[in-house]
Amino acid sequence: MRHSAAHVMAAAVCRLFGKVCLDIGPATDDGFYYDFDLEHRLTPEDFPAIEAEMARIIAADLPFERLEVSRAQAEEMLRDQPYKLARLADIPADENITFYRCGDFRDLCRGPHVERSSQIKAFKLLTVAGSYYRGLETNPMLQRVYGAAAADAAALQTILQRLEEAKQRDHRKLGRELDLFSAQELVGPGLIHWHPRGARIRVVIEDFWRQAHLRGGYELLYTPHIGRANLWETSGHLDFYRESMYAAMEIDNAAYYLKPMNCPFHIQVYKSAKRSYRELPLRWAELGTVYRYEKAGVLHGLLRVRGFTQDDAHIFCTPGQMAAEIKRTLDFAMRILRAFGFTDISAYLATRPAKAVGAPENWAQATAALEQALRELQVDYQRDEGGGAFYGPKVDLKIQDAIGRAWQLSTVQFDFNLPERFDMSYIAEDGKAHRPYMIHRALLGSLERFFGILTEHYKGAFPLWLAPEQVRVLPLTDQQLDYARQVADALLAAGARVTVDGSAGKIGAKIRNAQVDKIPYMLVAGPREAAAGQVSVRSRAAGDEGACPLAAFREKLARESAAPEY
């Protein structure tokens, strides 16, 4: 039905805009799109006319007819459709060539379709965008119109509501409304400023992350932001990653580059001493800020930026330790993700691509270790055959957020390349130098991206342990301002993130503002509470919870705001 809706849209566009070169128009999860090439530049202002034309075709209840034709007939039918002719040429000789006809519109198409146009019950055009022919950057750009289509009006409403819900959760909107972060034109695109409220959350995330890593057997590193050209030549980045790197800075006749990755620095720390098998595995983690030149058109809020902090780590181990380290790392990653409220986790295992470095038997061993760990940890996973980086196989973990969207966060990657390039070694029991195994991993991915996803997951209503402002004390009148400050001081001393609303408004207004700011707890302090040393607790989610002694609330807060177990 959705695919048929694409045909009907193409038919409508052809009727309205004269000569249209058609490419393809498949169904999508929620609807359909069609790629065309036409003189007229389509805009959303064209949608009502196209939709009206589509509605006419649907109302006419036209049949979809399947036509089986010879290749010669097909070529004749498509003589003024260059993209279609190219698609036709791709159809294998032993396959039937079919067209589907609906009214005066017919399209080279494998089908199937609905029987009659009236079976398209509900649709709506959504956006128009550019799209390279066959997805190749060097090809001409076609115009793509996306639409939603559903079995009935209610189902279409559900789709549109889901899109609206995603819009309401957009971290860029919430980031502005809740004053969490910004990017500044004067500074440059893709460079993030964490405002006080966003930074408070980041501090909690980082503190939690550091504690977890120290308890999890990692050491923490800090490494420089720039390094000499030699370093990046040795690592190979200047050969294969240069277009993603910021240009060199010349200092004392040497070229320095801003780091796009942390690995070479960690390797230098490794190489600062002769390593023994007795000290392996080494697990070194760093919140490492990197800069990458991302094309302007791909930047997106916090999710795709040019400067970001990876929660990076490198594990150096012996081949014999590798399987255990993999399992340990994946288990650790999942426990951390669950702590942040992401419980629905799945995995992708990417295996050896055609062009790869490293011995095939090492690849096989590493891939098997990854797969075994996934099985032992009972994670659902899919294999992405040949999808690994050239330097090693990897596992990516994906989570589902509160409205079911999937995001890739963690990645665990083998590296058979850098240990070689940097000639890393350790002395084994046999007294000889051996090459260590190297594993890259990031759990949150980058703090920017993770924070964006977290914001959308919670719709800005961060749980108590993450909330930038956990408690706001609301004096009923100015008479209670001193008492409110005492309450706040007492909570502050206990480690809470707390403020006082000293504005002149009525209590209703103060509550409204606190709700809009998504503060987990509001404490109303009127004359009754001040006299009794109490606070009236209102929770963001549950509303008025009644009065209790300040000390009791302080204990409740301490209990509830502890970082989660993991």
Added chain:
RNA sequence: GCCAGCUUAGCUCAGUUGGUAGAGCAGCUGAUUUGUAAUCAGCAGGUCGCCGGUUCGACCCCGGCAGCUGGCUCCA
């Protein structure tokens, strides 16, 4: 980077078929001192993204640039 669209006050948006702009919220000041989602009044705030062109005159028309948005491509 590519295609298209957008850019007016801190935010969300009106507006002028070319005669240099307005609202709500936020801010500030004053009044109000209030019991669980918006008290009232006043004030202030804008080289209408930037640069250039056309014009007697440009926020409006044209060109260039920047940023953003939706996609595409990319994502070691």
